[in-house]
Amino acid sequence: MLFQDIPDTFHIKKKLLTLEKYHRLPHAQLFFGTFNSPCVSLSMALATYLHCQAKKEEDACGVCKSCQKIDRGIHPDMYYILPINSRVLYTAHHYTTTWMRLLKKNFSPSLESWATEIGAQKQLMIPKEITQKMLSNIKNLPIESDYKIFLIWCPEYFHVSMANALLKTLEEPPVHVLFFLVTHNIDQVLPTIISRAQHFHVPSFSKKNIHQILSQSYQGHPKLDQWLFMSHHDFNMTQKWLVRANAFQETFTFFHIWLRSCFKKDSAQLIKKMEEFATWTQTEQCSFFFFVLYLMKHMLHHCFNPLPASKMPADVYLFIQNFVKIVDDTQLIQMIQLLQQKYHQLQRNAQAKMLFLSLSLAIHRVLKPL
Ligand SMILES: [Zn+2]
Numbered sequence: 001m002l003f004q005d006i007p008d009t010f011h012i013k014k015k016l017l018t019l020e021k022y023h024r025l026p027h028a029q030l031f032f033g034t035f036n037s038p039c040v041s042l043s044m045a046l047a048t049y050l051h052c053q054a055k056k057e058e059d060a061c062g063v064c065k066s067c068q069k070i071d072r073g074i075h076p077d078m079y080y081i082l083p084i085n086s087r088v089l090y091t092a093h094h095y096t097t098t099w100m101r102l103l104k105k106n107f108s109p110s111l112e113s114w115a116t117e118i119g120a121q122k123q124l125m126i127p128k129e130i131t132q133k134m135l136s137n138i139k140n141l142p143i144e145s146d147y148k149i150f151l152i153w154c155p156e157y158f159h160v161s162m163a164n165a166l167l168k169t170l171e172e173p174p175v176h177v178l179f180f181l182v183t184h185n186i187d188q189v190l191p192t193i194i195s196r197a198q199h200f201h202v203p204s205f206s207k208k209n210i211h212q213i214l215s216q217s218y219q220g221h222p223k224l225d226q227w228l229f230m231s232h233h234d235f236n237m238t239q240k241w242l243v244r245a246n247a248f249q250e251t252f253t254f255f256h257i258w259l260r261s262c263f264k265k266d267s268a269q270l271i272k273k274m275e276e277f278a279t280w281t282q283t284e285q286c287s288f289f290f291f292v293l294y295l296m297k298h299m300l301h302h303c304f305n306p307l308p309a310s311k312m313p314a315d316v317y318l319f320i321q322n323f324v325k326i327v328d329d330t331q332l333i334q335m336i337q338l339l340q341q342k343y344h345q346l347q348r349n350a351q352a353k354m355l356f357l358s359l360s361l362a363i364h365r366v367l368k369p370l
Pocket of ligand 1: 052063064067
């Protein structure tokens with residue numbers, strides 16, 4: 001990954017390169033931004049630049065042995081601490097090469113896309129063993145480079161028992177060690193970790209850039225514009241629909257049947273949907289809530305200013321047209337608030353079945369107040 005591969009990051013790149021030039025690069029850096037921002041790519045480009053054996057003034061060369069090793073996921077001084085759901089150690093070749101494969105098709109992977117890539121079924125976390133292994137490895141000198149770089153993606157997923165050991169290391173790491181922490185939920189990162197790193201906010205890409213990036217990979221896809229609109233230009237969600245042909249329709253059908261069941265308080269169907277929801281991974285469940293939130297926001301917009309039919313698939317447009325006839329803006333706002341509340345509970349590991357059922361009943365009460 002090179003800086004030149006990432007559009008619209010001129011200012012932050014310049015800041016990082018200036019710090020490096022004057023040997024003032026902090027030992028712990030926290031890159032934060034949404035999943036529509038190139039946080040991950042930027043930290044990877046900086047790591048590639050620092051390891052490069054023939055770096056140019058403003059970028060890595062992309063062809064030296066070091067650049068190639070990073071590209072193949074086999075650089076001995078590059079470590080990736082990633083949330084996983086098994087106890088396979090982070091040095092496992094499988095995870096590193098899978099991570100690099102994912103980055104080649106996604107400049108800012110979502111947890112859902114990562115979980116899919118590694119075949120994770122359960123909740124992701126950074127296991128204690130991985131942190132212990134990292135800490136024990138830190139004192140060893142780099143093998144081929146000036147630095148050992150530890151790229152920690154989603155530090156909010158650290159096992160809580162490791163926090164203290166980690167803090168001590170973050171405070172006084174050996175001179176040859178750099179930590180790149182990358183998060184999309186800075187509010188969930190321990191404040192003590194945040195306070196020990198220098199922060200770099202990475203702005204989200206513009207809608208135009210997201211469109212350009214996806215157009216390069218899926219040029220001429222007949223649904224690209226509609227799906228970008230449906231997802232409010234959410235890169236990962238749109239890409240998921242583009243990658244798997246039926247993904248959008250399956251999600252919309254699930255939502256459609258579920259909402260109808262909420263309205264009718266159809267117990268049998270609600271239980272069925274609850275059971276189905278519970279079989280998904282936590283990241284898939286969160287992604288569904290986002291989909292519903294996006295759709296509700298479109299409906300709210302439609303209440304005040306009807307959306308053009310060409311912006312979305314015909315069946316979705318028909319659904320929105322019919323639904324806004326039976327709800328008003330106050331009810332939509334209540335449902336959006338409910339979804340946001342349940343989304344946060346889901347992130348805090350609430351029991352999926354009970355959460356889904358209580359949301360369904362709460363939506364019924366909004367739709368059919370006593
Ligand atoms: Zn190079």
